[in-house]
Amino acid sequence: MVYQLVRLGLTEYFDQEKDEILARIYRNYKHEKPITKSIHGIAVELYKDCLEFWLLRMHGYCVSPLSFCWFLDHEEVRDHIEKHYEYFSNVLLNVYRASNLMLPDEHKLEKVRTFSKKFLEKIASGGTRGESIISSSHRKMIEHELSLPWMARLDHLEHRMWLEEKDAFILWMGKLSCHRSSLVHNQDILQLALHNFVLRQSIYRMELDVVKGWSETTGLSKMGFGREKTTYSYFAVATSVSLPCNSDIREVVAKSAIIITVAEDFFDMEGSLEDLEKLTNAVQRWDGEGLSGHAKTIFKAVVDLVTDFRVKCFKQSGKDIKKILQDIWGETFHSWLMEAKWSRSGGAPSTQEYLDMGMTSIAAHILVLPSSCLASPTTLLHQLCSSPYQPITKLLMVITRLLNDIQSYQKEEKQGKLNFVLLYLKENPKASIEDSINFVQYLLEQLKKEFLKHVLEEPCSLPKPSRRLHLGCLKVFHMFFNSSNRYDSDMDMFHDIQKALVVPPLIPKLKSPMPLPEQLGPKPR
The missing domain is CATH 1.10.600.10 (Farnesyl Diphosphate Synthase)
Structure with missing residues (x-):
């Protein structure tokens, strides 16, 4: 939820709630947790670890990239991701996003960035074995991430892109389905x-x-x-x-x-x-x-x-x-x-x-x-x-x-x-x-x-x-x-x-925004 609020440019309305959630995430982060062994569990675990790292580092918390780079040192997990990289496309995308926040001497993060980029470039080029798994919208998101450095992106335009991206709320890809956060909350947000x-x-x-x-x-x-x-x-x-x-x-x-x-x-x-x-x-x-x-x-x-x-x-x-x-x-x-x-x-x-x-x-x-x-x-x-x-x-x-x-x-x-x-x-x-x-x-x-x-x-x-x-x-x-x-x-x-x-965002299946009042009052909390 906090990740979506950040990507949509809404955190200023939920400062207190955001800070409380991040503090709780950090408390959990400090307690070492065992790595899930099931293949499905690996996707979930790695996805959450990437988001956790990205959110905490972006908000000033001291976190180590080892919290999500662990899969490189687990040969069975790494080999499975390499073999089925199409199903891990969104996980790899978030691994790559997390590597944007690289600090000096973080060599493990360099390796993770190289690993994820290799497979994301394969997906972006269209050379995948599972075309039905990767939607055109998701591929477009991958191309954007690879083509434009994070430091060259303007926040306001990124918020618009996330608004218009129909796959923005996908958490990870599964063999038979994709997993999304709550649809009801998505519409409200x-x-x-x-x-x-x-x-x-x-x-x-x-x-x-x-x-x-x-x-x-x-x-x-x-x-x-x-x-x-x-x-x-x-x-x-x-x-x-x-x-x-x-x-x-x-x-x-x-x-x-x-x-x-x-x-x-x-x-x-x-x-x-x-x-x-x-x-x-x-x-x-x-x-x-x-x-x-x-x-x-x-x-x-x-x-x-x-x-x-x-x-x-x-x-x-x-x-x-x-x-x-x-x-x-x-x-x-x-x-x-x-x-x-x-x-x-x-x-x-x-x-x-x-x-x-x-x-x-x-x-x-x-x-x-x-x-x-x-x-x-x-x-x-x-x-x-x-x-x-x-x-x-x-x-x-x-x-x-x-x-x-x-x-x-x-x-x-x-x-x-x-x-x-x-x-x-x-x-x-x-x-x-x-x-x-x-x-x-x-x-x-x-x-x-x-x-x-x-x-x-x-x-x-x-x-x-x-x-x-x-x-x-x-x-x-x-x-x-x-x-x-x-x-x-x-x-x-x-x-x-x-x-x-000038041009308002185009979001399918959402009502057009109400006309704004002539006199803009204070923003609601």
């Missing part, structure tokens, strides 16, 4: 999830209109150069992580992303070096005197955003964080200026020098640190912006830079810009471009495991809402730069945006 999704869509559309209005008022949407990404920015922020509806957080992150995009393009393609130095100095002094044109527009937008955010934080904590906000924006503009000087002078810093600067210029910290203060009222910005930054923030900054560079090196090579993939080739003349990409991908895999450890494990110096925002930011970058540079495309995100904000 799906109806609630449908209403909740449509409610969120209506809220998101209203907030997008507000952000668009701000973008037009500040002049950022009418700059006449570069990328206009107002809708992209809001869509990514709103759909990335399942947090209780908080308009202030979504708006401040979306507005920050819009400014970052426009400012980056100004530094990359529009401003003269003199213009860039003037704008950077103005941001660092927090004084726009002498600025004109695009530089003045960008500076005023930053000041407007910071001023509005200061007021919200002061109401919440009684603290004025103006100086800290100025500092993090100032260091980001400085990093853009340094990269512009490197590119225009033809200089080539070392990969380490570039990464030290690039982890700031990607500006991920600007998206998560101020918003963390709103997500967790007890968290002050000076705690988050300590020097150096918290490990989770530094990891986010490095990972997002490398994700960007691995998909943008071709464009940036043509533009004469610096890029980690290209600098690695300069430092390693015998390496090919494939070698460089493989090296960056290896780095990313190791860094993401370390990042996930900071997100999920307790105790942690940062509160959970802040860590969830860090995870959401990484998911957004991973989504945009998973297999191509989707952020620079004008139409690549169109269908996802429509599904997230």
Whole structure:
């Protein structure tokens, strides 16, 4: 039941019940239980063990992957699964899902992931001996799991997919039947999830209109150069992580992303070096005197955003964080200026020098640190912006830079810009471009495991809402730069945006949701 609530995006309505159930599951987990010997019992046991591990680790409990990797060490069980993998398709799918939460040095989990992936790929390719066992819907779910990394998925769209998936409530496949959770409860849950999704869509559309209005008022949407990404920015922020509806957080992150995009393009393609130095100095002094044109527009937008955010934080904590906000924006503009000087002078810093600067210029910290203060009222910005930054923030900054560079090196090579993939080739003349990409991908895999450890494990110096925002930011970058540079495309995100904000989910055999009231009241408990 808890798993279904998480997958459908309903946990905010059942926080107390969810926490009580997870605490009970954890108490049971700590008592070692004997492995069931019957073949049918193995499927049930393994399925429950996978869900248990996934739920507990996702919610901060310290659990070992050995709790469900046990079957690899039981030759008879492993051989039976290999021989009848079609009947274990949903079990293998959940084994693979559990392996998404892999932390550093979990070698057994690596083996389990490889084992489950091998048979899931067979099923996805259609090369199974039991076509009647694997429904087209179930095969589609397997293909989705294999093709799109978990960290590249946006929660809101995942909730929609789970709503529309007719096999979502199948627990495991049997030789003569499939086993589902309670049908009566399923209908009630799906109806609630449908209403909740449509409610969120209506809220998101209203907030997008507000952000668009701000973008037009500040002049950022009418700059006449570069990328206009107002809708992209809001869509990514709103759909990335399942947090209780908080308009202030979504708006401040979306507005920050819009400014970052426009400012980056100004530094990359529009401003003269003199213009860039003037704008950077103005941001660092927090004084726009002498600025004109695009530089003045960008500076005023930053000041407007910071001023509005200061007021919200002061109401919440009684603290004025103006100086800290100025500092993090100032260091980001400085990093853009340094990269512009490197590119225009033809200089080539070392990969380490570039990464030290690039982890700031990607500006991920600007998206998560101020918003963390709103997500967790007890968290002050000076705690988050300590020097150096918290490990989770530094990891986010490095990972997002490398994700960007691995998909943008071709464009940036043509533009004469610096890029980690290209600098690695300069430092390693015998390496090919494939070698460089493989090296960056290896780095990313190791860094993401370390990042996930900071997100999920307790105790942690940062509160959970802040860590969830860090995870959401990484998911957004991973989504945009998973297999191509989707952020620079004008139409690549169109269908996802429509599904997230406009088109209601299509669920057969469910009543259409009631029309929403014009004035949205508080959400029911």
